[in-house]
Ligand code: DGT
Ligand code: MG
Ligand code: MG
Ligand code: MG
């Protein structure tokens with residue numbers, strides 16, 4: 179195609195290439211889901227169907243992008259771990275973020291409508307997501323990242339479960355907020371047990387731990403060769419293996435669980 183005199187405008191474009199040989203985490207988060215959850219009457223504090231819509235959307239992204247090895251989600255957010263050697267869109271940050279955010283919104287809408295034919299998504303309240311990408315230089319930091327998100331899930335869920343437990347027992351939201359102000363985890367566990375008759379340990383794992391989607395390999399061969407030494411045929415073969423790998427959904431502790439991580443060495447690669 180002949181160059182037009184307008185082509186020079188391309189020189190203004192800027193692109194951030196995420197550092198090579200680092201793990202990429204892309205986190206999407208629902209925009210204004212406080213309002214969104216009210217509009218669609220989410221159950222409080224956790225709406226199982228809504229969480230399942232998030233999980234289904236994230237799974238669909240993972241199926242499409244074999245570079246995603248692991249995903250963790252709770253509430254209105256999902257974090258996707260892309261392998262260190264991933265070269266998706268040449269690691270262009272804008273491409274990756276806009277793509278993940280738009281896929282999440284589209285899949286969310288599709289799966290929502292499938293799950294709620296009587297309450298489809300309405301034009302005045304559509305699900306939208308922002309996305310950010312961060313590259314992490316070591317696997318230890320990647321693990322700390324996912325611990326951070328799971329701790330966040332736990333803290334929010336314990337608070338919300340206790341808060342709504344108190345409201346269910348007759349407190350106004352203001353009274354419940356006051357009752358919980360200044361309390362630590364053990365206090366909340368005790369309030370839940372004594373005032374609400376709820377043993378937090380017996381709450382569903384999906385609420386307490388969030389959801390982990392992980393690619394699983396039955397026979398795993400290390401790829402730990404320098405990227406330059408791997409032929410493109412080998413790369414294609416490895417990619418095919420990743421595509422074929424099944425994706426499991428679990429709700430387990432990933433913070434103090436070295437065996438879980440150690441059993442999945444491909445997450446490190
Ligand atoms: P943002 O992310 O800054 O645009 O604003 P929000 O409103 O999305 O805030 P965020 O992401 O910090 O918090 C998620 C909100 O979504 C929070 O207000 C609670 C709501 N939410 C998420 N999952 C559920 C659920 O299962 N049930 C209910 N009732 N609310 C939920
Ligand atoms: Mg937020
Ligand atoms: Mg949000
Ligand atoms: Mg959020």
Ligand code: MG
Pocket residue numbers: none
């Ligand atoms: Mg185009």
